[in-house]
Amino acid sequence: MTQTPPSPRSILVAGATGTIGQAVVRRLEADGHAVTTPGRAVLADAGALAKVMAEAAPEVVISCIASRSGAPKDARKVDFAANVTLLEAAQAVGVRQFILLSAICVQKPFLAFQHAKLAFEARLAASGIDYAIVRPTAFFKSLSGQVKRVKAGKPFLIFGDGELTRCKPISDDDLARFIAGCIDNPETSRRILPIGGPGPAISLREQGALLCELAGQPVRFKSVSPRLFTYAEKVLNLGAGVSDWFAEKAEYARIARYYATESMLVLDPETGTYRADLTPEFGSETLEDHYRKLLAES
Secondary structure, X not given: OOOOOOOOXXXXXXXXXXXXHHHHHHHHHHXXXXXXXXXXXHHXXXXXXXHHHHHHOOOEEEEOOOOOOOOHHHHHHHHHHHHHHHHXXXXXXXXXXXXXXXXXXXXXXXXXXXXXXXXXXXXXXXXXXXXXXXXXXXXXXXXOOOHHHHHOOOOEEEEOOOOOOEEOOEOHHHHHHHHHOOOOOOOOOOEXXXXXXXXXXXXXXXXXXXXHHHOOOOOOEEEEOOHHHHHHHHXXXXXXXXXXXXXXXXXXXXXXXXXXXXOXXXXXXXXXXXXXXXXXXXXXXXXXXXXXXXXXXX
C-alpha cells in the first residue's frame, strides 16, 4: 500500500480506549490531524453521539470498537449495533470516509462476534459512504499471555503439537500506521484489507521456542488438547437454554477452540486452506522485538 500523508483532517476515533485505538490516536495526532475521541457511553447514546458529531464536524470516522467478551449479546450490542449508530451519525453530518477495524477471523465465521462484525461490514458496504475495512491478523498482545509463565521456568502451553495454527502478528503501532494510511487513499477505497505484520507466518510451537530462548529458559512445552473446549461446550450447552451464564460460557469455549485450531491468515476461497503467501505484510516491528521488550520490562 502506498502511503502518502493526507492533508490534516478532522477525525473522530471510536474505541480510543483500547490498545489499538490508543495507537491510532497517537499516529493521527503525530500526523497533524485533529482528533475527537467520544467515550463508550456516548457511543451507546444516539443523541449524545449526534451532538458530538455536530460539534466535531469530522471528515473521517475510524471505528476501533469491539466486543470485550465476544458473548452473543455483547457482540450484537457493540460489534453491530454500536457501529450502526456510529455510521448513521456519521452520515447525518456528511462524513465522507468510514474506516472500520474488523478482524481476519470473520472470513470463516463460526462465533457470535464474527457474525456481528460481518453484519456491520455488509451494512457499511451498502451505505454509500466511502469506506475501508481493515482485517488484521493476530496482535502482539494476544500472543503475550505466557511471558511471565516462561520467564518463571514453566513450560510453554501449546494445543496439540503446536503446529495447528499459524499467523503473521502485527504490532499496535504498525497497524495504526496502516489504518492511518487508509485516509484519502484511493488504493484502499471500498476495499476489504487483510493485513499482517512482517513474516514469515509463525506457529504456536515456534512462538514458544522463540520466547523460551529469549527468556534464557529451556525450550519446553506442555500440550493441551483442543477437544477439552469441545467437551466443555457440550456440558455448558446443557444449561444454555435456560441460563445466560451457561450460554456465555459455552460461547467462550467455542471461542477458545476456534483460536486453538484456526490460523489467522487469509483463507483461500478455492481450496478452503489458510495461505501465508496470500496474507499481506506491513510494518517493521517483529514478535521477537515485542518479546524482548516485555522480558526487559518484567
